[in-house]
Amino acid sequence: MIRLFKHYVPNAVLLLGVLDIILLVAAGEIGWTIRANQLGMTALPMSTRWPELASYAAFLEIAMIAVGVYGTEALQSLRYAMARLIVAISLGVIGLSVLYFLIPEISFWRSNLLYAMAASIVMLIFLRMLLGKALGSQAFKRRIVVLGAGARAQRLKELSKTPGAGFAVVGYISMSEPARVIPEAIARDAIYNLADHVVLLNASEVVLALEERRNALPLKDLLRIKTTGVHVNEISTFLERETGRVDLQSVNPSWLIFSDGFSSGRMISSAFKRVFDIAASLLLLTLMLPVITLAAIAVKLESKGPAFYRQRRVGLFGQGFDVIKIRSMRQDAEAGGKAVWAEKDDPRITRVGKFLRKSRIDELPQCWSVLKGEMSFVGPRPERPQFVEDLETKLNYYAERHMVKPGITGWAQINYPYGASIEDSRQKLEYDLYYAKNYSPFLDLLIILQTIRVVLFPEGAR
CATH class of the missing domain: 3.40.50.1980 (Nitrogenase molybdenum iron protein domain)
Incomplete structure (x- = not known):
């Protein structure tokens, strides 16, 4: 494995990613050449088109990472990889359209962008057919x-x-x-x-x-x-x-103390993280305000009670704070006042609430907590005080997950489906400890990109 910014990337994935970028650049050039020949234009050197080709390859590669093209399932199944590739290229082209609107000087024509898309799909699928399961073979x-x-x-x-x-x-x-x-x-x-x-x-x-x-x-x-x-x-x-987890069955305090991680030299990265949180939360709240409004109206129309609710959660250093969420359950979901885990097909969840949870729309108002500095975009999921008190007595090192700010999305959220048991909490804690130990802006970026996959292909939401 190759270690990039304290996070390990498998050699096979890195090799496939490099080959994909080369093919994407080639596909962009093929698209331009086809359209230029149709118009009878004289072919200029490829170096004159490097901004267009670089932006095309970059956006599509980012989209491929976001939807899970380099995940285990995609490496093992050609059908799975083909489906994710088509989604990724479609998303990448949407992103390129926005970029070209903002910076028209580096834009492709729509016609040669269409040719480049077609070439990309064919070449990337052919590469995976050619390699077959070699990337998962003994050679790697x-x-x-x-x-x-x-x-x-x-x-x-x-x-x-x-x-x-x-x-x-x-x-x-x-x-x-x-x-x-x-x-x-x-x-x-x-x-x-x-x-x-x-x-x-x-x-x-x-x-x-x-x-x-x-x-x-x-x-x-x-x-x-x-x-x-x-x-x-x-x-x-x-x-x-x-x-990608801190294994609780084998780990001991001395390993956590002497191993690499939990670096204190995070002033620059923490400042960058806070600036990103403020900018992203403001942008997301502004763009998603119509969606939040429509969701709130739908909740009010379906069931009695407020559209939004506050809930106490445990944050950085164990301090409590209130999060705001769109209500997805009946108003009497916890009539007894006791915190209850959400279950699969939980009867307390409303029909509108089920959609809101699957699409993660109910989480959007938490951007207000991010803006206030009580949460970050990326971090361990904030839990309720009643659950925290119980889990700290049953799981070693549970308190250590509160050494970083809780987040709307996180390493555990993208790698493990929603859990509602002690065993699920243990598995998620292993991912949370990995994030707290190996935090870097690179890992945050990877998590944010992978969150797109979780939203597009919801798994385990309750």
């Missing part, structure tokens, strides 16, 4: 050796078999675990030189998956392995990189 997977044969090693074994896994386990080394669950593991005593064994397996990484590390670390072996050029990683670090 890192070869790892697992040091351990217990429950933790079993977790790595199961993860390696999931679709889109970026690694393959080529060997397990048993370190005399009392509960051995990997039958094919080779006992450490049966290997004369562990470093040579790892090199012979052509492994690029060794992952420590020991059940008990106290007085069990083979330090001399690990030092020799490291000096051969093979990476040595602890299971918590490895899982964080591979899953």
Whole structure:
């Protein structure tokens, strides 16, 4: 994997993205050439059209990232990839139309933009047909050796078999675990030189998956392995990189303390984040005011009660604040005054409310909280005080998610469907901790783009 601004990008995805950009530039040039020939124009050097070609490739590439063209499903299924590509190119062209209206000097003609779109679809689909499943094959997977044969090693074994896994386990080394669950593991005593064994397996990484590390670390072996050029990683670090989550089953306080992350040097990025929050919330509230108004009218027409409601939430450093949302449930949804998780097909949700939740329109008034500085556009979902009190007693490190501002969208929201249980909260907490630990403007941008996918293809909204 390649690490970009503290976030890991799979090699296969990076390669495919670079190839896509090259093809998009080529498609833009093909569209211009076809139209120029139809008009009998003399073909000028390609360098004279670089603003048009660059803007065309950039907008379409951003749209492809936004709708999930580089997700696991799109890499595994050609049909899925084709559907997302068509949506992405359509969205990209809409974005280009706005850009061309604002800056007409860099615009394509409508006719050659149409040719470029057609060429893009054909070339990008052909590229995926040509590569097939090669991007998910062993050629792009890192070869790892697992040091351990217990429950933790079993977790790595199961993860390696999931679709889109970026690694393959080529060997397990048993370190005399009392509960051995990997039958094919080779006992450490049966290997004369562990470093040579790892090199012979052509492994690029060794992952420590020991059940008990106290007085069990083979330090001399690990030092020799490291000096051969093979990476040595602890299971918590490895899982964080591979899953985009902080794994609560394996993590311990010392790992959180000494690992890279939670950087204090965020003054510039935090200032940038706040400026973006103010500008984006003002723009979104202005543009979406008619939508919010229509939604409020629809809520009032369907059911008795106010169109908007305030609800107490827990924010930065555990401080409480009120969020404003469009009401999507019956007015008596919590008649007893006790906070209740939303369920799948919850009968308390109105017909209008169901649409508002699926489209995330009910979240739009939260832009006011962003403007006030109580929330950010990107961050962990703010929870209700009753839920927070309960979850802090049942989940380790739950309080640490409040070290960053809560957000309208976030890493957990785009990677995990809506959850209404302790297990769901644990999974979401792992994503929230990853975001708090690895925050960067790049990760914020990625989350905002991926939120478009969540809105266009709603999954798990309740």
